[in-house]
Amino acid sequence: MPSVGFFVSVEGIDGCGKTTQIRLLVERLAALGVPTLLAQEPGGTATGRLIRSVLLDARNHGIEPMTELLLFFASRAQNLAEVIRPALDAGQVVVCDRFTDASVAYQGYGRGLGAASVQQLSEVACGDLQPDLTLWLDIEPAAALARAGKRESGGSAGRDRMESEALEFFLRVREGYAHTHADQPQRIRRIAADGSVSEVFDRVMAAVFPALEARGFVVRSN
Numbered sequence: 001m002p003s004v005g006f007f008v009s010v011e012g013i014d015g016c017g018k019t020t021q022i023r024l025l026v027e028r029l030a031a032l033g034v035p036t037l038l039a040q041e042p043g044g045t046a047t048g049r050l051i052r053s054v055l056l057d058a059r060n061h062g063i064e065p066m067t068e069l070l071l072f073f074a075s076r077a078q079n080l081a082e083v084i085r086p087a088l089d090a091g092q093v094v095v096c097d098r099f100t101d102a103s104v105a106y107q108g109y110g111r112g113l114g115a116a117s118v119q120q121l122s123e124v125a126c127g128d129l130q131p132d133l134t135l136w137l138d139i140e141p142a143a144a145l146a147r148a149g150k151r152e153s154g155g156s157a158g159r160d161r162m163e164s165e166a167l168e169f170f171l172r173v174r175e176g177y178a179h180t181h182a183d184q185p186q187r188i189r190r191i192a193a194d195g196s197v198s199e200v201f202d203r204v205m206a207a208v209f210p211a212l213e214a215r216g217f218v219v220r221s222n
Contacts, residue, residue: 004215005087005088005089005090005092005093005094006088006093006094006132006133006211006212006215006217007084007088007096007129007130007131007132007133008025008093008094008096008131008132008133008134008135008208008211009095009096009097009098009099009101009131009133009134010022010025010095010096010097010098010134010135010137011098011099011102011105011134011135011136011137011177011188012136012137012138012139012177013105013139013141013144013170013173013174013177014144014145014148014162014170015139015143015144015145015147015148016138016139016144016147016193017137017139017147017193017197017200018097018137019097021135021137021197021200021204022038022097024197024201024204025095025204025205025208026038026095028205029093029095032218033218034093034212034217034218035090035091035093036092036093036094036095037083037087037092037093037094037095038095038096039079039083039084039087039094039095039096039097040079040096040097040098041072041075041076041079041096041097041098041102042055042056042071042072042075042076043075043079044075044078044079044082044083044084045075045078045079045082045083047074047075047078048075048078048079051071051072051074051075051078052075054071055068055071055075055161055162056160056161056162057160057161058160058164060161061161063161065107065111065112065113068107068111069103069107069111069113069117070121072102072103072107073103073121073122073124073125073126074125076099076100076103076125076126077125077126080125080129084096084129085129093212093217096131099130099131099134100118100119100122100126100130101131101134101136101177101188103118103121103122104118104119104176104180105173105174105177106162106173106176108176109172109173109175109176109179110165110169110172110173112172115176115180130187131187132187132211132215133187133189133207133208134187134188134189135189135191135204135207135208136177136181136188136190136191137191137193137200138174138177138178138190138191138192138193139192139193140194141167141170141171141173141174142167143194144170144193145167148163189207191203191204191207
């Protein structure tokens with residue numbers, strides 16, 4: 001096992017199929033004997049789960065965009081200290097459900113705070129740590145909303161605060177992901193998220209396997 005771990009983040013708008021693809025990825029790596037840890041954002045720690053409950057509670061309509069951003073980074077800093085950095089130091093593959101790219105997309109573009117503000121805060125909370133590989137599951141926002149069973153106007157019953165946003169919000173979020181991808185195409189791989197679950201997973205594996213093998217992880221089965 002390599003002495004230095006490998007950090008994979010998985011990104012995309014709500015309804016892109018991210019949760020399913022992350023589960024399949026973690027299961028496949030575990031089946032191949034690759035030491036793998038799943039990290040979640042926001043959340044991942046006891047402190048982070050408390051912050052998550054505030055961020056996603058649909059009753060919290062009055063949270064200011066900057067407050068939202070600071071809360072996400074508070075959870076992220078705790079997750080880094082307790083979960084992500086120790087696992088990477090132990091040589092594990094960390095698969096993280098969202099990371100700073102999500103804040104750039106959701107708060108920087110979706111909330112209008114600007115990418116520069118997010119990056120400045122990231123330098124404070126995360127230092128120079130960023131994923132080795134980011135999988136951006138890209139899908140048209142209207143299709144994602146339909147897949148998630150939401151109306152274009154947002155606010156569907158049973159949805160959390162972030163999921164309840166309208167189509168226009170997710171269009172801005174997607175724009176944020178597209179800009180970040182254009183700026184860092186070597187790190188961020190765009191994965192077309194349309195098609196069947198197995199088709200998308202094949203695209204995910206085509207991006208992940210070579211990157212892990214280049215780092216020294218043995219991921220091919222016999």
